Amino acid sequence: xxxxxxxxxxxxxxxxxxxxxxxxxxxxxxxxxxxxxxxxxxxxxxxxxxxxxxxxxxxxxxxxxxxxxxxxxxxxxxxxxxxxxxxxxxxxxxxxxxxxxxxxxxxxxxxxxxxxxxxxxxxxxxxxxxxxxxxxxxxxxxxxxxxxxxxxxxxxxxxxxxxxxxxxxxxxxxxxxxxxxxxxxxxxxxxxxxxxxxxxxxxxxxxxxxxxxxxxxxxxxxxxxxxxxxxxxxxxxxxxxxxxxxxxxxxxxxxxxxxxxxxxxxxxxxxxxxxxxxxxxxxxxxxxxx
Amino acid sequence: xxxxxxxxxxxxxxxxxxxxxxxxxxxxxxxxxxxxxxxxxxxxxxxxxxxxxxxxxxxxxxxxxxxxxxxxxxxxxxxxxxxxxxxxxxxxxxxxxxxxxxxxxxxxxxxxxxxxxxxxxxxxxxxxxxxxxxxxxxxxxxxxxxxxxxxxxxxxxxxxxxxxxxxxxxxxxxxxxxxxxxxxxxxxxxxxxxxxxxxxxxxxxxxxxxxxxxxxxxxxxxxxxxxxxxxxxxxxxxxxxxxxxxxxxxxxxxxxxxxxxxxxxxxxxxxxxxxxxxxxxxxxxxxxxxxxxxxxxxxxxxxxxxxxxxxxxxxxxxxxxxxxxxxxxxxxxxxxxxxxxxxxxxxx
Numbered sequence: 271x272x273x274x275x276x277x278x279x280x281x282x283x284x285x286x287x288x289x290x291x292x293x294x295x296x297x298x299x300x301x302x303x304x305x306x307x308x309x310x311x312x313x314x315x316x317x318x319x320x321x322x323x324x325x326x327x328x329x330x331x332x333x334x335x336x337x338x339x340x341x342x343x344x345x346x347x348x349x350x351x352x353x354x355x356x357x358x359x360x361x362x363x364x365x366x367x368x369x370x371x372x373x374x375x376x377x378x379x380x381x382x383x384x385x386x387x388x389x390x391x392x393x394x395x396x397x398x399x400x401x402x403x404x405x406x407x408x409x410x411x412x413x414x415x416x417x418x419x420x421x422x423x424x425x426x427x428x429x430x431x432x433x434x435x436x437x438x439x440x441x442x443x444x445x446x447x448x449x450x451x452x453x454x455x456x457x458x459x460x461x462x463x464x465x466x467x468x469x470x471x472x473x474x475x476x477x478x479x480x481x482x483x484x485x486x487x488x489x490x491x492x493x494x495x496x497x498x499x500x501x502x503x504x505x506x507x508x509x510x511x512x513x514x515x516x517x518x519x520x521x522x523x524x525x526x527x528x529x530x531x532x533x534x535x536x537x538x539x540x541x542x543x544x545x546x547x548x549x550x551x552x553x554x555x556x557x558x559x560x
Numbered sequence: 561x562x563x564x565x566x567x568x569x570x571x572x573x574x575x576x577x578x579x580x581x582x583x584x585x586x587x588x589x590x591x592x593x594x595x596x597x598x599x600x601x602x603x604x605x606x607x608x609x610x611x612x613x614x615x616x617x618x619x620x621x622x623x624x625x626x627x628x629x630x631x632x633x634x635x636x637x638x639x640x641x642x643x644x645x646x647x648x649x650x651x652x653x654x655x656x657x658x659x660x661x662x663x664x665x666x667x668x669x670x671x672x673x674x675x676x677x678x679x680x681x682x683x684x685x686x687x688x689x690x691x692x693x694x695x696x697x698x699x700x701x702x703x704x705x706x707x708x709x710x711x712x713x714x715x716x717x718x719x720x721x722x723x724x725x726x727x728x729x730x731x732x733x734x735x736x737x738x739x740x741x742x743x744x745x746x747x748x749x750x751x752x753x754x755x756x757x758x759x760x761x762x763x764x765x766x767x768x769x770x771x772x773x774x775x776x777x778x779x780x781x782x783x784x785x786x787x788x789x790x791x792x793x794x795x796x797x798x799x800x801x802x803x804x805x806x807x808x809x810x811x812x813x814x815x816x817x818x819x820x821x822x823x824x825x826x827x828x829x830x831x832x833x834x835x836x837x838x839x840x841x842x843x844x845x846x847x848x849x850x851x852x853x854x855x856x857x858x859x860x861x862x863x864x865x866x867x868x869x870x871x872x873x874x875x876x877x878x879x880x881x882x883x884x885x886x887x888x889x890x891x892x893x894x895x896x897x898x899x900x901x902x903x904x905x906x907x908x
Contacts, residue, residue, distance in 0.1 A: 305689055307637075307696065356884060361688050363884045365635055366830050369823055370880035377873030384867045487819065491700045494693060530708050533701040540697045544690050545682045 276404050277520040283409030284478075284492075285516020286416035290471035291493025292500065292508040292515075293423070294464040299502050300440040301460040302353070304361070307368040309468050310490030311375035312348075314483060316341040316469030317476045318379050321390055330393045334473065338466050345465025346458040353461075354454070379483040390476035412474045419470055420509055423463075427505075436460060488533055492519065495536045498543050501553020511550065515539070575903040582903060597744060606736045610808070611848060613740045616747045617805045619844030622828040623754055623837065624797025630835035631758055632790040633770030634680075635688065637822045638695030641702040642672045642795040644817035646802030648706065651721040651812040652714055661726050661807050665746060668803035669796045676795020680788040699819040706814035720813025723806050743804050750797055754837055757793070766790055767835075798825075827876060831883055833892025842891045850876065 291309060298306040306312075316337055323333035352371065356363050394411035427433035438446040439456035447453050471493075472486065479485050492515050500511025515536070523529050549555045575582050601609045621643055628634050649668040653659040679698070706715050715721070728738030757763050765786050768776040777783050806812045828843030854875045862868035887894050 303689075305693055307692075352881065359884070359888070362629065362635060362830075362834075363888060365637075365689075365692055366826065366880055366884050369637070369826060370877040370884075372877075373820075373823065373873045373880070374877035377870040377877070380870035381867050381874065385870075487700055491697055494697070498693070531704060533697075533704045537694075537697040537701040541682070541694050544694055548690065 272404070273524065274521075277524045278517055279405040280409060281517035281520030282513060283405070283412045283516070284475075284519065285496075285513035286413045287471045287475045287489065287512075288492045288496045288515050289509040289512025290416055290419065290467050290474070291490060292496035292512040293420070293505055294467040294471070295493055295497045296500075296502055296505050296508040297460055297464040297467070299497070300505070301436075301457050302357075302364075304364045304368070305494070306464070307365070307490075308371035308375060309464070309493070310486030311372045311379075311483075312341070312345070312465055313468035313472035314481075314486045315375045315379055316344075316465070317390065317472035317481060318383050320469075320473055321388060321476075321481055322383070324391065330391060334393070337473065338469055341465040341469035342462040344462075346462040348465070349458045349461035354457075376483050383483075385483055387480040387482045390473070390481045392477040408477060415470065415474060419467065423467070423505075432459070488536075491533060491536045491540075492516070495539050495543075497550075498540050499550055501550025503554045504550065504552040507550055507552025510552065575905055577899060577903045582899070601737050601740045606734070609736045609740050613736070613743050613808050614805075615841070615844040615848050616740075616743045617801050617808055617844075618824070618828060618847050619841045620747055620750055620804070621798045621801035621825050622832060622843040622847075623750065623840035624794045624801065625825045625829050626832075626834065626836070626840050626843075627754060627757070627766075627797065628790055628794035629829060630833075631763065631770060632766045632787065632794075634787060634791065635692040636695040636791075636794070637692055637819070637826065638679075638698035638702075639794075639798045639825050640817050640819060640821035641695075641698045642676060642798040643802035643805065643821060643825075644702055644706060644812075644814075645675055645795075646672050646799030647806035647812045647817070648715060648721075648802075649799070650803035650806045651723050654723055655716075655721045656714065661723075662742070665800055665803050669800040672799025672802070673792040673796040675799075677788050677792030679795070680791020681784075695822075696819070699822045703814040703818055706817065715814075718814065720811060720816075723810050723812065725810050726807065739808060743808065746800060746804060750800065751837060751840075754797070758837075762786070762789075827880060829890075830880065831890050833890025833894075836890075836892035839890055839892035850879070 291313065294309050294313075295306055298304065298309070319340055320333045320337035323336055324330060328336070348371070352367060353364075356367065392408040392411070394407045396407060398407045398410065427437060435446070435451045436456045436459060438449075439451050439453045440460070443453045446456070471489075475489055476485070479489070493512065496512030496515040497508045498511070499514055500507030500509065502508070518539070519532055519535065522535050523532055527535060543550060573581065573583055577585055580588070601612065604612070621639065624642075625636060625639050628636055646668040649671050650661070650664040653664040653667065654661055679695075682694075705711075707718050708715075709717060711717075725735055726739065726742075728735050730738065733741070758766070765776065765781045768779065768781060769783050769786055773783055809816070824847050828847040829840070831846045832839030832841075832843030851872050854872045855869065858868050858871050858875075862871070883890065889896070
C-alpha cells in the first residue's frame with residue numbers, strides 16, 4: 271500500500287509538469303489550432319537560460335523570474351516574427367516550421383551549452399519540516415508551484431479584461447476584432463504565456479532528469495498525451511489530463527510494463543484516446559460543417 | 561473518342577523551352593538522368609558510390625512520405641518508425657535466420673505495408689494534426705521499443721545488429737558498385753510503381769481526397785480505405801528504404817531511428833517539393849549533402865569545434881523556415897515556375 275501511495279504521489283509531481291506542458295500546448299492550440307511541437311524545446315531553452323543565470327551567480331528565484339520574463343518576450347517574438355507571416359498557410363507549413371524551431375532550439379542549445387548533462391538545482395529545501403517517506407521535498411514543491419501557477423492563470427483568464435479578450439480572440443477572432451480586440455496582440459500574448467508556463471515546467475523537471483538539450487522530448491510526449499486525454503479544447507481538462515498521465519505513468523511503470531516502455535505507453539494512450547474519444551475527457555465535440 | 565482528342569490537346573505539349581518542345585525536353589532530361597545513374601558509379605571512387613547509394617535510399621523514403629503527404633494530404637512525423645521496421649526486418653532475417661539479403665527486401669516492405677495500413681486504418685478519425693501527433697508519438701516511442709529487453713533476442717537490444725555487406729556476384733563490379741546497382745534496381749522499380757500509381761484511378765482518388773475529402777466521398781471514393789492503403793504503400797516504400805539502408809549502413813541500432821530521422825525525411829520532402837516524383841531524388845540529395853556542405857562552411861568560421869557541429873541543425877532549421885516562406889513548393893515548384901515563366905508557345 272505504501273508503494274502504491276508513494277508512486278501515486280510521485281506521479282502527481284511529474285504529472286504537475288506534464289500538466290504545465292499540456293496547458294501550454296492547449297493554450298497555443300486554442301489560439302491558432304496547431305500543436306506546438308516545439309513546446310518542449312522552447313521549455314528546454316528557457317531552462318538553460320535560467321541555468322546560465324545561476325551559473326553567473328544569480329540567486330535561484332531571481333534567475334527564475336528573469337527566465338520567465340525572457341521566455342514571455344521570446345514566446346511573443348516567435349509568434350510575431352515566425353508565425354504571423356504564415357498565419358493563413360496550409361497545415362503542413364505550420365508543422366514544418368514547428369519542426370524547424372525544434373531543430374533550431376535543440377541544436378542552438380547544444381552549440382552554446384554543449385550536449386553534456388548538467389545538474390540543475392532544486393529551489394526547495396532538502397528536507398521537509400515533517401516526517402514522511404511518501405513524497406520528497408522537490409516533488410511536493412513542484413506540485414505546489416504548479417498549483418499556484420494554475421490558480422494564477424485561471425484567475426487571469428476568468429477575472430481580468432485581458433484574459434477575457436484573449437478568450438474571445440481564440441474563440442472567435444472575427445467577432446473579437448469587430449469589438450475592438452487586437453487579435454494579433456492577443457495571439458502574441460498567448461504565445462508569451464505558453465512559453466512562460468513551459469519554462470516553469472522545464473525548470474521544475476530539470477532537477478529530476480538533468481539538464482541537456484534532449485531532455486524534453488519524452489516529457490513533451492507525455493504533455494501531449496495529457497492534453498489529448500483531457501481534451502484539446504479544455505485548458506482545465508488538459509491540466510487534469512497531465513496529472514492523470516503522471517500517475518498512470520508511474521502506476522503502469524510499477525505494476526504493469528516496467529520502466530523501459532514508458533514512451534510506448536504514452537503512444538498507446540494517445541492513439542487510443544484519439545481513436546475512441548477524440549474530444550478527450552472534458553473537451554467539446556467539434557462538429558464539422560460541410 | 562473525346563477523351564483521346566483531349567489527351568492529344570494537352571496544352572503543355574505545344575510549349576517549348578530553349579527551342580525544345582516540353583515533352584521532348586522532359587524525355588531528354590530523363591535520359592540524361594538515367595545515363596548518369598547507370599554510368600557514374602563506373603568512374604567514381606568507392607566513397608562517392610556509397611554516398612550515391614545513400615542518396616537513393618533516402619530518396620525512396622522521401623518518395624514514400626511524399627506519396628502520403630504530397631498526394632494524399634496526410635501528415636506523418638513517424639516515418640522513422642517504418643524505416644526502422646524495414647531495417648530491423650532485414651537485419652533480423654539476415655542475422656538470425658541466415659536468409660540471403662536479396663530475399664529480405666520484399667518481406668520488409670510487406671511488413672511495413674501491414675504496419676502502415678494498421679496505423680493508417682484509424683486515419684479517417686485522425687485527421688491532419690491529430691495524425692501528425694499520433695505519428696510523432698510513434699517516432700518518439702520507437703527507439704525505446706527497439707531497445708526493450710524482452711525483444712532483445714530478436715533486436716539485439718541497445719547493441720543492435722551487424723549486417724555484413726554482400727559480395728558482388730559479378731567479377732567486373734566491386735562490392736560498393738554492386739550494392740549501388742542493387743539499390744538502383746529497387747529505386748527504379750519503386751519510382752515506376754509510384755509514377756503509375758499516381759497517374760491511375762487510385763492516384764486520382766488519392767489526390768481528390770487531399771484536395772477535398774468531403775467532395776471525394778460524395779463522388780463515391782471510399783476515403784477510409786484509400787487513406788489506409790496510401791498509408792500502407794507509404795510505409796512499404798519507407799520500409800524498403802529502411803531494408804536497403806540497413807544493408808548499406810551494415811548496421812542497425814535503436815539510436816539510428818530517432819524522431820530526428822523523421823525530420824530528415826520531412827526536410828527532404830519539403831525542400832524537394834510536394835507531389836512530385838523527381839523531387840524525392842532532389843530531397844535525397846539534399847539530406848545527404850546539405851549536412852556535409854554546411855559542416856564545411858561552419859568549419860571555416862568556427863574551426864573544428866565539436867559543438868559547432870550542432871550549428872548544422874540550426875542551418876537546417878533556418879533553411880526549412882526559409883523554404884516555407886519563399887518557395888513553399890520546394891525545388892519542384894521552383895522548376896515549375898521557371899518553366900511557366902520562360903516556356904513559349906511554338907510559333908509565338
